Amino acid sequence: MNTNKNLALNVTQNPSKLFSLLAKNWALFFLLILILIFSFTGKRFFQLANFQNIIHLSTTSLLLAAAETFVIITGGIDLSVGFMMGLSSVLSATIMQKMHAVNFLPALSISIGSIIALIVCIIAGLISGIMITKYRVPSFIATLGMGGIASGIALIMSEGFPVTFLPPYLTDIGNGYLIYIFPGKAISFFNKPEGITGKELKELIRIIPNSFIFIVIVLFILWHILKNTKFGQHTYAIGGSMVAAVRAGINTNRHLIIIYVLSSFLAGLAGVFNVFQTGIGNYTQFSSMYELLAIASVVIGGASLFGGKGRIIGSVIGVILISVIENGLQLSGVDPFYRFIAVGLILIAAIIIDQSFPDLF
Amino acid sequence: MDNITIKKNGLHELFLQLGNKWIFFFLLLEVIIFSIISPGFFSLNGIQTILNNSPSILLLGLAETFVIITGGIDLSVGFVMGFSSVVSAKLIVTFVGLGMNDALSIIIGIVITICIGIIPGFLNGILIGRYKVPALIATFSMLGITHGISELLIEGSAAKNLPALAGKIGNGSLINMVPGKTVSFFISPTIQRGEHLIEILPNMFVIAFIFVIFFAFILKSTKFGQHTYAIGGNIDAAIRAGIDVKNHIIKIYMLSSLFATIAGIIYMLRFVTGKADSGVMFLLDSIVAVVIGGASFYGGFGSVWKTVIGCFIILVLENGLRMLGFPTFYKLVLVGVILIFAVLVDQFSPELLHKED
Amino acid sequence: MEYLLEVKNLTKRFGGLVAVNKVSMEIKEGEVVGLLGDNGAGKSTLIKMISGVHRPDEGQIFFKGKEVKIDSTRKALSIGIETLYQDLSLAENLNVYSNIFLGREKLKKILKFINVLDHDYMHKESKKVLDRLEIEIPSLRNRIRVLSGGQRQAVAISRSIYWDAKLLIMDEPTAALGVAEQKKVLELVLKLKSQGIGIIIISHQLYDVFSVADRLVIMRRGEKVGERNIKETNPDEVVSLIVGAEKVKQ
Numbered sequence: 029m030n031t032n033k034n035l036a037l038n039v040t041q042n043p044s045k046l047f048s049l050l051a052k053n054w055a056l057f058f059l060l061i062l063i064l065i066f067s068f069t070g071k072r073f074f075q076l077a078n079f080q081n082i083i084h085l086s087t088t089s090l091l092l093a094a095a096e097t098f099v100i101i102t103g104g105i106d107l108s109v110g111f112m113m114g115l116s117s118v119l120s121a122t123i124m125q126k127m128h129a130v131n132f133l134p135a136l137s138i139s140i141g142s143i144i145a146l147i148v149c150i151i152a153g154l155i156s157g158i159m160i161t162k163y164r165v166p167s168f169i170a171t172l173g174m175g176g177i178a179s180g181i182a183l184i185m186s187e188g189f190p191v192t193f194l195p196p197y198l199t200d201i202g203n204g205y206l207i208y209i210f211p212g213k214a215i216s217f218f219n220k221p222e223g224i225t226g227k228e229l230k231e232l233i234r235i236i237p238n239s240f241i242f243i244v245i246v247l248f249i250l251w252h253i254l255k256n257t258k259f260g261q262h263t264y265a266i267g268g269s270m271v272a273a274v275r276a277g278i279n280t281n282r283h284l285i286i287i288y289v290l291s292s293f294l295a296g297l298a299g300v301f302n303v304f305q306t307g308i309g310n311y312t313q314f315s316s317m318y319e320l321l322a323i324a325s326v327v328i329g330g331a332s333l334f335g336g337k338g339r340i341i342g343s344v345i346g347v348i349l350i351s352v353i354e355n356g357l358q359l360s361g362v363d364p365f366y367r368f369i370a371v372g373l374i375l376i377a378a379i380i381i382d383q384s385f386p387d388l389f
Numbered sequence: 390m391d392n393i394t395i396k397k398n399g400l401h402e403l404f405l406q407l408g409n410k411w412i413f414f415f416l417l418l419e420v421i422i423f424s425i426i427s428p429g430f431f432s433l434n435g436i437q438t439i440l441n442n443s444p445s446i447l448l449l450g451l452a453e454t455f456v457i458i459t460g461g462i463d464l465s466v467g468f469v470m471g472f473s474s475v476v477s478a479k480l481i482v483t484f485v486g487l488g489m490n491d492a493l494s495i496i497i498g499i500v501i502t503i504c505i506g507i508i509p510g511f512l513n514g515i516l517i518g519r520y521k522v523p524a525l526i527a528t529f530s531m532l533g534i535t536h537g538i539s540e541l542l543i544e545g546s547a548a549k550n551l552p553a554l555a556g557k558i559g560n561g562s563l564i565n566m567v568p569g570k571t572v573s574f575f576i577s578p579t580i581q582r583g584e585h586l587i588e589i590l591p592n593m594f595v596i597a598f599i600f601v602i603f604f605a606f607i608l609k610s611t612k613f614g615q616h617t618y619a620i621g622g623n624i625d626a627a628i629r630a631g632i633d634v635k636n637h638i639i640k641i642y643m644l645s646s647l648f649a650t651i652a653g654i655i656y657m658l659r660f661v662t663g664k665a666d667s668g669v670m671f672l673l674d675s676i677v678a679v680v681i682g683g684a685s686f687y688g689g690f691g692s693v694w695k696t697v698i699g700c701f702i703i704l705v706l707e708n709g710l711r712m713l714g715f716p717t718f719y720k721l722v723l724v725g726v727i728l729i730f731a732v733l734v735d736q737f738s739p740e741l742l743h744k745e746d
Numbered sequence: 747m748e749y750l751l752e753v754k755n756l757t758k759r760f761g762g763l764v765a766v767n768k769v770s771m772e773i774k775e776g777e778v779v780g781l782l783g784d785n786g787a788g789k790s791t792l793i794k795m796i797s798g799v800h801r802p803d804e805g806q807i808f809f810k811g812k813e814v815k816i817d818s819t820r821k822a823l824s825i826g827i828e829t830l831y832q833d834l835s836l837a838e839n840l841n842v843y844s845n846i847f848l849g850r851e852k853l854k855k856i857l858k859f860i861n862v863l864d865h866d867y868m869h870k871e872s873k874k875v876l877d878r879l880e881i882e883i884p885s886l887r888n889r890i891r892v893l894s895g896g897q898r899q900a901v902a903i904s905r906s907i908y909w910d911a912k913l914l915i916m917d918e919p920t921a922a923l924g925v926a927e928q929k930k931v932l933e934l935v936l937k938l939k940s941q942g943i944g945i946i947i948i949s950h951q952l953y954d955v956f957s958v959a960d961r962l963v964i965m966r967r968g969e970k971v972g973e974r975n976i977k978e979t980n981p982d983e984v985v986s987l988i989v990g991a992e993k994v995k996q
């Protein structure tokens with residue numbers, strides 16, 4: 029219990045500054061090293077287009093990891109995020125599909141579908157939160173059950189198929205870019221310059237995906253909440269010591285309920301975004317293990333499953349690290365299944381580094 | 390916390406009365422309901438189907454029971470199961486290819502698979518027991534590693550071309566009868582058209598159940614079992630009482646992998662193939678079964694027999710819904726609901742549940 | 747006379763913090779030594795080195811004149827050092843007799859070769875020891891978590907004396923008890939002393955210590971700051987040692 033604090037006295041006095049800097053930011057350094065290596069081994073790895081691609085494909089993972097960051101800092105865990113994302117994706121897509129089929133305006137169908145899906149996710153988070161706080165169900169089980177229910181409903185609604193025939197414009201928004209440059213001829217924002225066809229598309233330079241703008245805004249808000257607000261402070265306090273938080277007069281039940289609502293909401297957002305990105309509603313397969321990958325990213329980012337520790341930026345690095353490994357291995361022509369092994373090994377390394385330097389994080 | 394006084398009214402009273410017996414009544418109720426609304430359910434065939442499907446969840450449930458009692462969790466069981474189905478299939482095919490006879494190939498393949506299959510558990514145990522890595526993380530890493538290796542082994546598709554004998558063992562029953570004609574044991578006879586084969590007790594169920602009985606005994610009546618509970622109850626107390634906790638935890642995770650490995654071998658024999666993701670669906674089910682059986686994630690509680698009831702609650706539900714023509718998706722929703730219900734009952738009746746052991 | 751236990755220059759560091767700094771002490775058979783000091787003085791850490799929970803960074807431990815390396819709790823138990831910990835160290839999910847026998851379960855053979863727990867034996871023996879101490883617990887099959895604080899303490903004490911201790915270490919044995927139970931524990935200490943057991947008792951209740959101890963060892967900030975025979979000192983002097991010499995001069 030006291031170990032960490034007392035070790036803190038010791039370690040910070042002794043080793044060289046460089047070393048502790050390295051240990052503290054090992055995930056970041058490791059990421060940079062990987063990028064360096066893949067730049068040599070991977071075809072077309074070190075290119076703007078590929079980096080934009082990595083970010084673009086990480087958007088949903090980033091949202092899930094951000095959700096998990098809040099929960100894990102409080103010392104809990106949310107095993108429902110992956111399935112909540114699937115539910116939100118299927119639900120929003122189904123509503124869009126139905127409304128579109130009877131000729132509602134695309135904008136209206138899309139907004140209503142998204143909003144209802146998000147509300148349903150919020151309600152699910154509320155239920156989890158109440159079970160966890162009021163009825164003292166361990167978060168592991170409450171969210172496991174909620175995940176099972178969400179996945180079942182998503183499957184029943186979609187009958188196990190992707191939801192298609194959605195309104196237009198979805199992917200234009202989800203896969204669009206802020207700036208398009210057609211070298212020497214045209215530049216445009218949000219939409220491709222007009223009159224570009226077939227072959228010319230290849231020359232079109234796309235800069236800053238919409239998904240990037242979206243995720244940066246969301247993450248910035250979450251970072252701000254965690255870092256600079258009373259809410260964030262209390263989140264850490266609850267994870268550090270529940271008893272102390274209660275005694276300090278924090279309404280821990282209410283706070284935790286909000287945390288699980290937030291987590292579900294972010295998962296729902298990931299689901300809606302997924303519809304924008306793929307143009308269809310996707311249920312979450314059992315083997316996809318989104319929630320576990322999200323937890324892994326958060327832990328690689330320096331959070332502790334015992335609570336009280338974790339940063340949004342760390343989790344972002346964790347997600348990007350995993351994405352870069354997947355992308356880099358793929359472009360280097362390595363069998364994709366090595367990535368499972370790689371993630372496992374990095375995770376173990378993360379924990380062992382974390383435990384060897386308990387004071388640094 | 391010690392002397393919780395519970396208002397004994399309405400719902401609470403009901404929960405208290407149900408106590409830790411509710412799962413038994415629940416299972417009974419399930420069976421009765423399905424027998425009424427689904428004609429073929431309560432028949433030799435219906436029961437046979439349930440027993441046929443039971444080995445995976447029973448064995449993984451057994452694995453999680455031990456692990457969860459120590460206060461841990463093993464996420465890797467599903468993929469260790471897949472891993473061993475792949476490894477055993479590969480080995481047997483290789484041995485047959487080397488000209489060994491089918492039976493010998495199968496036996497040697499299985500023995501080697503068991504030796505390999507407990508390695509993930511050993512590594513989990515070292516990480517968790519010695520290096521204090523949280524079980525969730527260590528076993529998730531192992532999940533990724535075993536998944537990756539099995540996919541690499543089978544190069545993306547299922548491992549095939551196993552000798553037919555494997556399937557005969559895997560799908561045979563202890564007693565196979567063609568009424569008035571033949572009786573055979575373990576392996577089904579080939580039947581003529583028009584003949585009706587009666588099978589009693591599928592081999593694979595029997596094997597899984599032998600494990601269940603044996604390890605139920607270990608957990609309940611031996612020192613090893615007692616120490617398993619003690620570690621989950623208060624790890625410091627266990628250390629101070631002189632129990633070698635680190636080694637015990639290593640053994641627990643090795644056992645967990647052993648059960649998953651047996652489940653994988655059973656899968657290989659039944660479906661005559663090895664598949665990396667053959668255990669994916671059972672991870673959740675097995676954890677749920679253990680929790681329905683009254684185990685606590687904080688450790689210290691749980692029993693093999695209650696887990697078995699939990700397993701059958703899920704199996705009966707699954708089979709009943711299927712016979713009524715519902716897609717399996719409905720099972721997920723109901724299992725989620727039962728899981729939460731189970732924990733709520735546990736919350737409401739701590740005195741009754743935990744007074745004596 | 748040979749000492750039962752003798753420790754020399756024991757030191758324990760936790761990272762940068764020196765929890766116990768070169769402490770030496772000894773205890774004879776049938777002697778009760780009170781170990782005193784403020785919160786965080788290092789008392790628990792010192793006794794945990796003797797009972798094998800922590801390994802000393804420096805120093806030696808002699809038991810019955812021979813140097814011993816106590817590198818695990820098992821080792822300490824095997825040479826007859828029993829400890830009653832401040833936090834009791836009971837497995838709350840197990841019942842009373844299982845806790846008394848924790849780690850040293852009595853086994854019996856069935857079918858001549860399978861070892862199983864001998865519940866009846868453990869139950870019977872536990873009952874005996876509880877009766878001897880005149881401790882009342884409704885059922886020995888009750889799990890610890892339904893017992894009161896005092897009953898838990900009683901179980902923990904029973905466990906430590908059941909096993910033929912040569913040296914018994916008690917970390918705040920009376921802290922959670924009501925007045926009557928406190929008295930009982932102190933009587934028990936005297937009874938065990940008369941059987942020749944050496945006892946180290948840690949307590950913040952000076953009255954308790956003065957009523958049973960032969961000798962006092964006082965620690966402050968990890969160091970031993972004094973040692974007194976009970977007959978040659980008084981509570982005031984002990985308090986001043988506990989809080990520090992500066993205050994005495996004032």
Ligand SMILES: Nc1ncnc2c1ncn2[C@@H]1O[C@H](COP(=O)(O)OP(=O)(O)OP(=O)(O)O)[C@@H](O)[C@H]1O
Pocket residue numbers: 029030031032034760763765783784785786787788789790791792832
């Ligand atoms: N496992 C540990 N890791 C790190 N520091 C520890 C550990 N155990 C004790 N300490 C520290 O060592 C110092 C001495 O603690 P110890 O428990 O020995 O005190 P004590 O004299 O028993 O106090 P009390 O009367 O409050 O029980 C304290 O500062 C404590 O924080």
Ligand SMILES: [Mg+2]
Pocket residue numbers: 789790791832917
């Ligand atoms: Mg102390």
